[in-house]
Amino acid sequence: MCVRKKSTKSMNATDTDWYFEDTTVESTAQLVVYLMKELDIDIDHVIRHYDVNRKICPNPWVIDNNKWVAFKNKVGDYYGNVSTAVSEPLYRVRKSWADSSSQIFAGTLEGAKNACTSGYGVYDENGKEVYRAPVSSVREQNQKILDSLPDYKGLPDNQQDYINKVAEICVKLYSYTKILPSVVIAQSFLENGGGTAADAIELTKRNNLIG
Helix, strand or coil, X not given: CCCEECCCCCCCCCCCCEECXXXXXXXXXXXXXXXXXXXXXXXXXXXXXXXXXXCCCCHHHHHCHHXXXXXXXXXXXXXXXXXXXXXXXXXXXXXXXXXXXXXXXXXXXXXXXXXXXXXXXXXXCCCCEEEECCCCCHHHHHHHHHHHCCCCCCCCCCHHHHHHHHHHHHHHHHHHHCCCHHHHHHHHHHHHHHHCCHHHHHHHHCXXXXX
């Protein structure tokens, strides 16, 4: 969404004079409805960036929550027969309520519980913890991931084969490490010449191709 500002003397994200043109709001509401129907998304899962990690975004709808409520009502009107007056409150998954930067989910209670993993809790809008994921040891977590990884033996046939094999491993590891597969692939590629260099042979013998 293209946001405008009444004054350019200050361009801080928390300034209170950011605003949306009416045509922008109308177009966005129609786009949201299209995506809701296309992807089978309910109104409770139409949320702001702010609802995920407390970033002041989109500014006009965080500074003035009434404008956000009005937008969701507009979405409901366009959707047809969708009640937005009483929507399910948002539940957030964090390590602790105070640690907003650790948030990994915001949505329904059921969705929050499904997304909650060891070391995280589910919090209601008032910061009360309503669910805590069972604690499993780091050893158990590591073993679970290791058991799910493909067991590749020897060196890859070529650099593309190397990328394909490493990518499959890195994608599986992402849910645990939260490190983008592309970053891990690129780093490992640089360190061992795409799996074909002499260093890679030695690393493979040590079962330490990508750490």
